[in-house]
Amino acid sequence: MNSDKVLDAKGLACPMPIVKTKKAINELNAGDVLEVHATDKGAKADLSAWAKSGGHDLLQDTEEDGVLKFWIKKVNPEEGELLPLF
Amino acid sequence: MKLITAKEAAEKVLSKEPLFILDVRNQDAFGDWKIEGFHIEHLNVPYFDLIEGVEELVDKIPKDKDLLVVCAKQGSSEMVAEMLDEAGFEDVLVLQGGMRAWSEYLKPVKIGDLSNGGSIYQFVRVGKGCLSYFIESDGEALIVDSSRSVDSYIDFAKEKNITIKHVVDTHLHADHISGGRLLREKTEAVYHLPPKDAEEVQFSYEPLEEGKDLQVGGATVRVQSVYSPGHTIGSTSLIVDDKYLLTGDILFVESIGRPDLAGKAGDWADDLRNTLYNTYERLNDELIVLPAHFSNTSELGDNGAVQAKLGDLFEKNDGLNMDEETFRKAVSENLPPQPNAYQEIRQTNMGKINPEANEQSEMEIGPNRCAIHG
Incomplete structure (x- = not known):
């Protein structure tokens, strides 16, 4: 899958993968796709929960040889805020 | 901020002391399983909603009870506890090793x-x-x-x-x-x-x-x-x-x-x-x-x-x-x-x-x- 930016968060423990993902997403434009690589198993549930609460789209995630990969599409911040959480 | 072991946390839970637990894991993990006890009050706010600051918590956490911050492993609760410390909360406790250690004690x-x-x-x-x-x-x-x-x-x-x-x-x-x-x-x-x-x-x-x-x-x-x-x-x-x-x-x-x-x-x-x-x-x-x-x-x-x-x-x-x-x-x-x-x-x-x-x-x-x- 294509991405506009790759964030390497391998070897980092919680909360750093998400702290860095959040920062990287802030630097992107709406519609851009961020690819995140992480090794902390907890990142999987947390990234999808975070993407949901922030209104971003988690397009795909995979796991290969212990490396978790995520593709997150940045949603227009205004649109994101309007998304109902529940 | 002070780290407490799962053993110390268990003593608190079993001694029936009032305890306020801020659980910063994601909502699914919290809904699935948490620290249970006799006089425990919980608040679940995922750490990734607190990266920008903890202002939203200030009015929700009582100051007259012990406050314990927990997460899956420890890192995220330390981050949140440090922020609470800066926001004026004293003696914030963090569960060493997180819920993983809690599970094993x-x-x-x-x-x-x-x-x-x-x-x-x-x-x-x-x-x-x-x-x-x-x-x-x-x-x-x-x-x-x-x-x-x-x-x-x-x-x-x-x-x-x-x-x-x-x-x-x-x-x-x-x-x-x-x-x-x-x-x-x-x-x-x-x-x-x-x-x-x-x-x-x-x-x-x-x-x-x-x-x-x-x-x-x-x-x-x-x-x-x-x-x-x-x-x-x-x-x-x-x-x-x-x-x-x-x-x-x-x-x-x-x-x-x-x-x-x-x-x-x-x-x-x-x-x-x-x-x-x-x-x-x-x-x-x-x-x-x-x-x-x-x-x-x-x-x-x-x-x-x-x-x-x-x-x-x-x-x-x-x-x-x-x-x-x-x-x-x-x-x-x-x-x-x-x-x-x-x-x-x-x-x-x-x-x-x-x-x-x-x-x-x-x-x-x-x-x-x-x-x-x-």
């Missing part, structure tokens, strides 16, 4: 003395609701339903100058990884398993069978096996010193075992009924039931131990007071979700897979879920 509680000078201890795995037993007499010990954190038993034995001679699993566990093989490796204890649960195991073991008693401390304590299928086909109960009935996952204090974790609920429902309503019915009412699990902190007594007289359970436990039809429905319909990774846990306990220690902790996350509440 074992608290030994003495249950009572045995007739010939020995004693029996219950090791309460507060976070996961697992109970294991340390039966000692005359310098020897037998351990029942050992957790994976075997150093707790080994250290305890060393302190008391006791040799661990036997380790018994009452059944093939589906909710936690047995410490049986690891204990055998580290102490040369003999590992006993019910043969009907061990048909697929990939290692040698001593069969645990009715009619073949075990002895601790040069025959000072007799441990009798009673075949009691239902949770699994091999489930075997132990009567210790004619006084204690170790029921494994067949009978709990407020509930009964579930017959479906090996995928055969229908077949084993009748076995479970027969064990509870016939085999146990014929046993002495004065026996003290010591189960392998608890589900609710309401099952913990004043000293933190889980126990009840068999006769009292026949009066009060709903699972022992159902007609056949109600019973069959209760144990086969609308069952609670299975324990986390229960199939992988069974495979590990059979020696078919050998996950790394880290993976084993991940597999064991969450509550035990071995009970059915009537």
Whole structure:
């Protein structure tokens, strides 16, 4: 899958993968796709929960040889805020 | 900010001190499983919603109670605790090792003395609701339903100058990884398993069978096996010193075992009924039931131990007071979700897979879920 930016968060423990993902997403434009690589198993549930609460789209995630990969599409911040959480 | 160990946290929870827990895991993880106790108030706000700041929490956290911040492993709760510290909260506590450490901590509680000078201890795995037993007499010990954190038993034995001679699993566990093989490796204890649960195991073991008693401390304590299928086909109960009935996952204090974790609920429902309503019915009412699990902190007594007289359970436990039809429905319909990774846990306990220690902790996350509440 294509991405506009790759964030390497391998070897980092919680909360750093998400702290860095959040920062990287802030630097992107709406519609851009961020690819995140992480090794902390907890990142999987947390990234999808975070993407949901922030209104971003988690397009795909995979796991290969212990490396978790995520593709997150940045949603227009205004649109994101309007998304109902529940 | 101050780190506290799972042991210190368990003491707080069991002492019934008021405690406010800020759990910063994601909502699913929190909904699934959390620190339970008597005077605990929870607030769940995921750490990733607090990266920008903790202002939203300030009015929600009381300042007159101890505040404990927890997360899965520790890092995220430290981040949040530091921010709370800056926002003016004093003495914020952080759970060292997070919920993983909470899940693994074992608290030994003495249950009572045995007739010939020995004693029996219950090791309460507060976070996961697992109970294991340390039966000692005359310098020897037998351990029942050992957790994976075997150093707790080994250290305890060393302190008391006791040799661990036997380790018994009452059944093939589906909710936690047995410490049986690891204990055998580290102490040369003999590992006993019910043969009907061990048909697929990939290692040698001593069969645990009715009619073949075990002895601790040069025959000072007799441990009798009673075949009691239902949770699994091999489930075997132990009567210790004619006084204690170790029921494994067949009978709990407020509930009964579930017959479906090996995928055969229908077949084993009748076995479970027969064990509870016939085999146990014929046993002495004065026996003290010591189960392998608890589900609710309401099952913990004043000293933190889980126990009840068999006769009292026949009066009060709903699972022992159902007609056949109600019973069959209760144990086969609308069952609670299975324990986390229960199939992988069974495979590990059979020696078919050998996950790394880290993976084993991940597999064991969450509550035990071995009970059915009537």
